[in-house]
Amino acid sequence: MGDDAAVVQAARVSYGGGAKSPKEDAKLINYLMRHRHTSPFEMCEIKLHIKAPIFIARQWLRHRTASVNEVSARYSNVAADMYIPAEENVRAQSPHNKQGGGVYIPTLLAQDFIRNAKQIGEAAFFQYDEYCALGVSRELARISLPQNTYTEWYWKIDLHNLLHFLKLRSAEGAQWEIRQYAEAIETIVEDWVPVTYAAWVDQVRDAVTFSKSAVEAIRCVLADHDYETRMEAELSRVGVGAREEREVLEALEMDR
Numbered sequence: 651m652g653d654d655a656a657v658v659q660a661a662r663v664s665y666g667g668g669a670k671s672p673k674e675d676a677k678l679i680n681y682l683m684r685h686r687h688t689s690p691f692e693m694c695e696i697k698l699h700i701k702a703p704i705f706i707a708r709q710w711l712r713h714r715t716a717s718v719n720e721v722s723a724r725y726s727n728v729a730a731d732m733y734i735p736a737e738e739n740v741r742a743q744s745p746h747n748k749q750g751g752g753v754y755i756p757t758l759l760a761q762d763f764i765r766n767a768k769q770i771g772e773a774a775f776f777q778y779d780e781y782c783a784l785g786v787s788r789e790l791a792r793i794s795l796p797q798n799t800y801t802e803w804y805w806k807i808d809l810h811n812l813l814h815f816l817k818l819r820s821a822e823g824a825q826w827e828i829r830q831y832a833e834a835i836e837t838i839v840e841d842w843v844p845v846t847y848a849a850w851v852d853q854v855r856d857a858v859t860f861s862k863s864a865v866e867a868i869r870c871v872l873a874d875h876d877y878e879t880r881m882e883a884e885l886s887r888v889g890v891g892a893r894e895e896r897e898v899l900e901a902l903e904m905d906r
């Protein structure tokens with residue numbers, strides 16, 4: 651539901667106006683994104699049918715600002731459908747990030763890991779099917795199924811909260827597997843609301859925030875040199891509009 655025009659329409663309601671020229675609408679969307687004026691983005695909604703392994707679903711469903719309906723493993727039998735990583739995606743533990751995977755793992759270890767994951771999964775599903783056939787309830791028979799078993803759900807979310815999800819889950823620090831979903835959803839968002847997507851990439855996804863202390867240090871360095879003219883030229887070169895340029899110069903205290 652909704653599109654870039656719906657965002658603009660909602661933002662302009664206070665002035666009784668709708669869409670203006672595409673250039674002005676794009677400027678408005680960029681401004682809304684920059685100033686975290688978020689409610690106009692809630693005018694757009696999307697519903698997706700997701701299939702993911704349970705360990706990814708657990709991360710995904712921590713995002714509370716969506717409506718979810720998931721398949722019930724109490725109601726229906728769980729299909730023997732498991733995620734097994736490709737050999738190149740069996741990652742070593744990162745030496746820097748306790749929560750993350752690194753890059754390199756010896757091939758033999760990766761192959762061994764995959765072989766074992768398949769065997770354990772097959773044995774678990776064999777046991778599951780056996781106990782279901784013997785009359786054990788599905789809600790209990792499932793307890794030995796592995797975390798890489800696939801689950802499915804419908805997911806409905808507004809654009810504001812979807813972009814928040816994408817910011818967190820397409821970032822470097824997110825697990826590789828959930829990043830693949832986030833990147834796929836990004837392509838859908840880019841097709842659906844191209845102007846909003848471009849503004850989000852510019853103002854949120856690829857933007858960086860600094861602490862008050864870091865900003866103080868940056869201001870000090872810039873104050874020591876006459877960088878104002880250079881900064882104005884560079885901001886204009888990368889396509890920053892006049893209003894945003896003023897905001898940047900003010901934030902860096904270069905507007906004196």
Ligand SMILES: Cc1cc2nc3c(=O)[nH]c(=O)nc-3n(C[C@H](O)[C@H](O)[C@H](O)COP(=O)(O)OP(=O)(O)OC[C@H]3O[C@@H](n4cnc5c(N)ncnc54)[C@H](O)[C@@H]3O)c2cc1C
Pocket residue numbers: 712713714715716749811814818819823824825
């Ligand atoms: C890389 C990474 C590592 C993580 N590691 C862990 C971990 O080790 N353990 C763990 O438990 N979680 C972990 N999380 C989950 C994380 O803490 C969040 O729960 C998750 O990302 C959802 O974010 P959210 O609350 O902003 O999103 P949503 O639930 O979609 O909420 C969106 C926004 O709505 C507001 N909001 C929603 N509900 C409430 C509420 N009840 N009260 C106040 N404000 C609310 C908040 O402003 C929130 O940012 C991790 C997430 C990431 C991305």
